Structure formats: C-alpha cells, structure tokens
Amino acid sequence: MTTSPAVPETSEATGAPLLSARDLHITFPGRHGAARARAVDGVDLDIRPGEIVALVGESGCGKTTLARSLLGLVRPTSGEVTFDGRPLDYAGRALKAYRKRVQLVLQDPSGSLNPRHTVYDAVAEGLRIHGYGGNEQEAVARALSRAGLRPPERFFLRYPHELSGGQRQRVVIAGALVLEPELLVADEPVASLDASVRGEILALLLRLRTELGLSALVVTHDLGLAWNIADRVAVMYLGRIVETGDVERVLTAPRHPYTRALLSVLPEAPGDPVVLTGEPPDPSRVPGGCRFHVRCQVLASGEAERAGVADACRGIDPEVLAGSGPAQAACHWARATKT
Structure with a gap:
C-alpha cells in the first residue's frame, strides 16, 4: 500500500459506542409484485467517539442505504439505531435535533451546492434551519477556517463556480461543521476530486478528528482510501457486513x-x-x-x-x-x- 500525508494515527476511541446499529434491516418493495429488495439485511455496526470507520464495498452493496439510515433519512424496516446510548427517535423535533449532531458530507460538491448561493449562505443554511441564536457571521467564519478556507472572509461572497473542486468540497465540509456536530457521515468524500487534492481532504478529515474529537463514517468503494484514513474497516456485500476489524489487520491480512x-x-x-x-x-x-x-x-x-x-x-x-x-x-x- 502506498502512504499519503493522510496516514491515520492510532485511534484512542474507547468506551461505549457513539452510534450503533443492531440487527438493522431495510427492505424496499419490488415493482409489479416482485420480491422485496433486501438492501440492508441484518447489520451490526458501531462507531466510537473519536473513531473513523470506513464502510467499503462495490456499488449496489447497500452501503449508502445503510449510511442514510444511520442519518435518520431512511427508517429501518426492523432493528435499531442508537446514538449516545439512546434509540433514534423519528419524531420531527427529535430527528431535527439528532441531525444537528450527525452531519452528512456528500461526494459531489457541485451537486450539493446551490450555484445561486454564495459560500456564506451555503454554510449559514444549517444555522438558519436550526434557529441558531449566536453570531451567525462568527460561526460561518469559524467553520470555513476549520475547513481550511482562510482567511474565511475572502470566501464569503464567492459562488461555487468561482472555486476549485477542492475548495467546493471544503465549503461542503464547512456547512457540516458549522453546527458543531459529533459525527460526520461522508459518502465518497473525495471520489469527484483530482488525485492531487484527495490527500488534502483526507488530511483535513484527520485533523478535524484530532482537533475537534469528531467521529466519522466514511463510505467508499476504495480500500486504498480506507487504508489512509480509517481506524476500522467494515466490508459490505449484498446488504451484509462480511468482514470487519482494525484497518491494518483487515487490509494486510484479509x-x-x-x-x-x-x-x-x-x-x-x-x-x-x-x-x-x-x-x-x-x-x-x-x-x-x-x-x-x-x-x-x-x-x-x-x-x-x-x-x-x-x-x-x-x-x-x-x-x-x-x-x-x-x-x-x-x-x-x-x-x-x-x-
């Protein structure tokens, strides 16, 4: 395996999991009377405080559906998701509070950023949705700075088309960080970026873990990416976790x-x-x-x-x-x- 600037330190994640799935099943109805699709078919998964877990598998293996369920975007058919020891509550107000603590980072910044919104408005959107009562400008500047866009004021009035791909992805990450979450769910966070920029974004995620104590679930098809960022790996096939363990153990002796x-x-x-x-x-x-x-x-x-x-x-x-x-x-x- 090649190394990159984003080589993970040994995880100090201990104690009870921050986020857990137990016997999680998600099925979707088939078309025209066809059998139901078992997208997630009995999954147990833990993410501990300060830990980065890579969820790896081919396209169509169910990893994105699992990630969306952990975010509360897809309600499981059966099984349970718990966060900080409590079952996930799908009631409107409780789910809104949960999504403030667990934030999604999408793979395509061009698709997830509104081309008509400035960087400032893109990052401030979450604050406005959640009725933030503090100084909005300070919060936006702090999030942009943490995402590596400095000085942050230089980016406030820019539009997505005026930024590089790496800068757009940093804006997406800043939009997640602005709510001070405890866990990021990153779906193919560097898949759309040039190879020269991928290491920078991976290094940023590792730095955020160190500085902010963030946990992360990184969804990817790339085991090489998992090697460079994760503490633990979960390999998914056809709706089921088929191998899991410390990254070095799984990827050097699968x-x-x-x-x-x-x-x-x-x-x-x-x-x-x-x-x-x-x-x-x-x-x-x-x-x-x-x-x-x-x-x-x-x-x-x-x-x-x-x-x-x-x-x-x-x-x-x-x-x-x-x-x-x-x-x-x-x-x-x-x-x-x-x-």
Whole structure:
C-alpha cells in the first residue's frame, strides 16, 4: 500500500459506542409484485467517539442505504439505531435535533451546492434551519477556517463556480461543521476530486478528528482510501457486513475472499488481481447459504472443498458479525482454515 500525508494515527476511541446499529434491516418493495429488495439485511455496526470507520464495498452493496439510515433519512424496516446510548427517535423535533449532531458530507460538491448561493449562505443554511441564536457571521467564519478556507472572509461572497473542486468540497465540509456536530457521515468524500487534492481532504478529515474529537463514517468503494484514513474497516456485500476489524489487520491480512478480491485490484497489491465473475446478485434474490458463494474464488478453485466447508458455503448463511471488536469474517472457509 502506498502512504499519503493522510496516514491515520492510532485511534484512542474507547468506551461505549457513539452510534450503533443492531440487527438493522431495510427492505424496499419490488415493482409489479416482485420480491422485496433486501438492501440492508441484518447489520451490526458501531462507531466510537473519536473513531473513523470506513464502510467499503462495490456499488449496489447497500452501503449508502445503510449510511442514510444511520442519518435518520431512511427508517429501518426492523432493528435499531442508537446514538449516545439512546434509540433514534423519528419524531420531527427529535430527528431535527439528532441531525444537528450527525452531519452528512456528500461526494459531489457541485451537486450539493446551490450555484445561486454564495459560500456564506451555503454554510449559514444549517444555522438558519436550526434557529441558531449566536453570531451567525462568527460561526460561518469559524467553520470555513476549520475547513481550511482562510482567511474565511475572502470566501464569503464567492459562488461555487468561482472555486476549485477542492475548495467546493471544503465549503461542503464547512456547512457540516458549522453546527458543531459529533459525527460526520461522508459518502465518497473525495471520489469527484483530482488525485492531487484527495490527500488534502483526507488530511483535513484527520485533523478535524484530532482537533475537534469528531467521529466519522466514511463510505467508499476504495480500500486504498480506507487504508489512509480509517481506524476500522467494515466490508459490505449484498446488504451484509462480511468482514470487519482494525484497518491494518483487515487490509494486510484479509480473511474473507471478497475483501481479498477488492484488495487485489489496487495498483500496489502483489500478485495478479482476482477477477470476480458476474455482478452482485439482485438484493431481491439473495442466494441461500453464504451470499458470496456464487462469485467466490475459494469455492470455485476447490479450496473450500478441501477445507470441508463447500456444502456449508452453499447452504448455511454465516452469522451476523458483531458491531465492533477484533477482526471478524463471515466466511466458513476463513473460520475452518483460521486464515
């Protein structure tokens, strides 16, 4: 793996989780009588104070739906989200107060910023929605400064089209910071940026964690990004967390064949890339047994058969992983071979 200026320090996150999901299920009705799509299908996940967790997986694996549920934007079909030890309350006033403490950072600053609003108005919007009673200009300036736009007054009257891509993303981050949140949910926060700017934004997120004690859930398809920013990684496939643990443990010694395949295509990875056959199955038709077995290179190569778990791979659904703790993999072969 290559390193960047945004190399995470060892997390000091301890104690009770700040945000938790327990046995979370989110299903959507199928069209024209089709089966319901199981977008999130039994997920446990914890984020502790001061911790950055990367939620990683292919497009369509359910990670954005899970993130939106943790934000209170999608109500789960079953299961529970708790914040600071209390179940998430979906009543209007309570949910509004929750969204002040947990803020979303979107991947496309061009799409999330109104081209007719100045930078000042874009950042001040959250303050106005929540009826902020303090000095608005000071709060906006403080948020812009924390996001690395200094001196902040120089950016007040600028419009999005007058900024670079990196500056626009900093404005989006400032809009989240202005409400003094405890947790950021960043959905592909650097996906739309040039490679030269990505390290700067990742370094900014790490600095905010250090200076403000912020926690973060970073949603990404890029395991390389996870290596550079996260304390812990949760790998998601077809609505389920299939591997989780400390970033160094998961990314240097992955146990689940899906994680190994994702890592193998990184430019720095040794050996030949693992080519996954086909697309992930339709979430309305989740395969029986291990949901990855229809694409699993370990099963196809005969390794699972030699380990005596091929029948289990095809017929037994691995148990749901705990929300946090040591490295875990929902894989019969990994458990049988103790990889």
